[in-house]
Amino acid sequence: MLKWLWRLISGQTAGVSPFPPGRGPARLIVLRHAEKTGKKDDLHLSETGQRRAEVLVRYIPERFGQPGFLIAASRNPHSDRPRDTLKPLADALALAIIDHIRDEDTNGVVALLAEGVAFTGQLGVICWRHSDLPDLIAALGAPDGTFPRKWDETDYDTIIEIGYRAGSGSPEVRQHVMAM
Numbered sequence: 001m002l003k004w005l006w007r008l009i010s011g012q013t014a015g016v017s018p019f020p021p022g023r024g025p026a027r028l029i030v031l032r033h034a035e036k037t038g039k040k041d042d043l044h045l046s047e048t049g050q051r052r053a054e055v056l057v058r059y060i061p062e063r064f065g066q067p068g069f070l071i072a073a074s075r076n077p078h079s080d081r082p083r084d085t086l087k088p089l090a091d092a093l094a095l096a097i098i099d100h101i102r103d104e105d106t107n108g109v110v111a112l113l114a115e116g117v118a119f120t121g122q123l124g125v126i127c128w129r130h131s132d133l134p135d136l137i138a139a140l141g142a143p144d145g146t147f148p149r150k151w152d153e154t155d156y157d158t159i160i161e162i163g164y165r166a167g168s169g170s171p172e173v174r175q176h177v178m179a180m
Helices: 003-010 047-064 081-093 106-115 133-139
Strands: 027-032 069-072 123-128 158-163 172-177
Touching (some): 027 047, 027 133, 069 081, 123 133
Antiparallel strands (some): 027 158, 158 172
């Protein structure tokens, strides 16, 4: 069995790129959805969250470059906030949002990126919910200590950048703070 596939299946990807040689994105920008309203039955963003989503339209391309794809955690009974966060950026860039993967299916995200040739060498943005964000970042190969292992539920500012260099098994990870 190929090494990368074994790492994916066994969940042993922390600190090692989960993508086979010559496949997968060049860089990923991983962030939490924008602020919620605080109302239990409200699936969408607060006014502050809507402003943050609008700021991403400029912030992402200026800070990281033009994304080639956008991925948001799928809607669940309590939230459509990951998709709502990326919607203004998607509209501005004329990109579709891939939003069919459940929060807890972090290996599904990795598999999608590994198998989809359209993602190869691209910059992508992934928006997720805080509860599964550390597991997703680890599944994407970020080494321990380069990201919060427990995401503070009040943290909407931290953005994780993961870079994959050809020939290097270890991704380069940077934390950014997008203060509002």
